[in-house]
Amino acid sequence: MSQDALPAVGLDASAGRSSRRDLARRLAITVVPILVSLVIAGCVLLAVGVDPFAYYGFVVQRGLLSGLGLQQTLTRMAPLLFIAAGLIVAFRAGIWNLGGDGQFLLGAVTAAASAPLLVQVLPAWLALPIAFVIAATVAMLWSLLPALLRAYQGVNEIITTLMMSFLGVSLANVLVKLVFLDPSTTVPQTRTLPVPDRLPRLFETTVTSGLVFGVVAIVGVHLMMTRTAFGLKLRTVGANARAAVHAGLDVPVLVSAVFALSAGLIGLGGAIDVVGTQGNVRADWNPAYGLAVIPVVFLARMNGYAAIGFVFLLSVLSIGGESAARRLGVPQTFTLVLVSIVLITLAIAEYLDHRFDRARRV
């Protein structure tokens, strides 16, 4: 379904040898939409009576320039990188996994439930990986129904993953409030993982080592999609499923594998966030990262390396936006507005670039 609007989605997305002029063009159609979006979103801020320069200045100051803020930004990148990796697998294979929020939260909750119990009986180096495996498995299971429906019945996965996401968010809440409740406190939350048992921090900072795992995951996904036969098969399914059938590929199995990989990575993101940073899951906690990462993946044109840079920007916006929400009284929902404007301007930029490109060739 992603024919014309995003020409870079297909097999040519990873063509590495681009000329300098081509590079400049790509830079332009990435930077210009971001700038235009900042201006439009600034107008929205003006309309509600907030000084946009104060807001953006605050975001940059708190998310990027202050030492503590930068460390928080880098820590926030860890779960976002996993989500981006999961989305890259799915989108490159032509699967619209929009159920990220449910998969993320279920991964987070199962990790929060299992890790504190596992560290009591096992050493941390063994307990945490087991918690990760459990979280990834649960997230994969949550995508099983949309996967089977899409692979064997041809039911549109956009709707099924969205529905499963609503269900997953509710189920995660039920699990926190009823099943995995910490009996030692009146606050509805899971047992807290003691700080010494969490993922180690990097060097002398507060940055979680989950960041390293996130980078490894997204680079690994990028290499898998661009350099391996398996990746080529997945991209073939994404580019043209019918052609893939004629090429002798087992499309239903490949589609199921895509769902499992995508959901598993996103679930791992939830687990990393809990085991590395949060320590527990509070009731009604839903950061809703899933949909916010989608524009990032498109901005990066499904390229893993580029995605790392854009995840960093989203992270700055997210951390800086949280501070700005407290200081300037602009709710976090403003981030949604900005992200959506980026998506739209980006799509328009791609379209204009495509038009000019064709005009030049003719």
Added chain:
Amino acid sequence: MDGLLSTSFLAALLFGAVTAAIPLLLAGLGEQMSEKAGVLNIGIEGMMIAGAYLGFVGAYYSESFWLGFLAGAAGGVAVAALMALLCVRIGLNQIVIGIALTLGLEGLTALLHHFQFSRSYPRLPAAAVTPIPLLSDIPVLGPALFRHHLIVYLAVAAVWVMIWVYRRTQLGLNLQAAGDKPAALDVAGIDVVRTRTAAVLFTGAMAGLGGAYLANVGAGLFIPFITNGAGFLGIVLAMLARGRPLWVLAGALIFGGCLSVTTAAQVAGVNIPTDLIQMLPFLAVMAMLVLFGRRASLPAALGIPYERGAR
């Protein structure tokens, strides 16, 4: 447990089912026309929340429910116009733009609500009902089905209007062709872009109206993220109904019933956490998709922008 099965409770349950079903019905009918014409309108959730916000603002300041509905529909159309411009006219990816519109409007309405109403949370008075003579005196069914706001009857009547449009009019045929074989419609001298644009604008009006009903009549106030997936449920209804308006009505009543049970169980103080009850409508959707999903056939050219001469 005696109270749970009393007649007044049953009537309230059915009344709630109809109230919950109307926004879904409007969204489903609207989405059905878009899908028929070949546009997968994921942005409908955004159109609905825009309608809910503007509908509430309109009704609150004008103190008229009808002006509120009008404002809601206008809000939905405004979002739909943007969608039509981007996805139908210049042919951008419908899913990307749909997600963007939904995210953006959820954020924008929450932002505006924060600066406007978050201190006061104003409520509208209860909507005036128009009881249907004679029918509204039937025990249980009367108060449940025939004592609603006038717009409820109009929404149900719209089902038959849609049936007539799809079966009997040239417009219905054009819409169908725009979704199944747009090139054929183009050859016949009908503007595909214009046909699809009209369908998307209609979807916006219906979704906006549904949102306004949800906020003004259903809840009596606007809160951020109030639609909570109602637009997506509308997409499911349109998918499962396969182009038949009556099936949208039936589906809307089933999902509306689930939502009503959800509310009733909470009111009756059934000792189950609300999160578990809130899963019910979505579970019903997944069950329907598992059972009937295979047969949810969609138009051939759905989601593909039309470009003359492209193969």
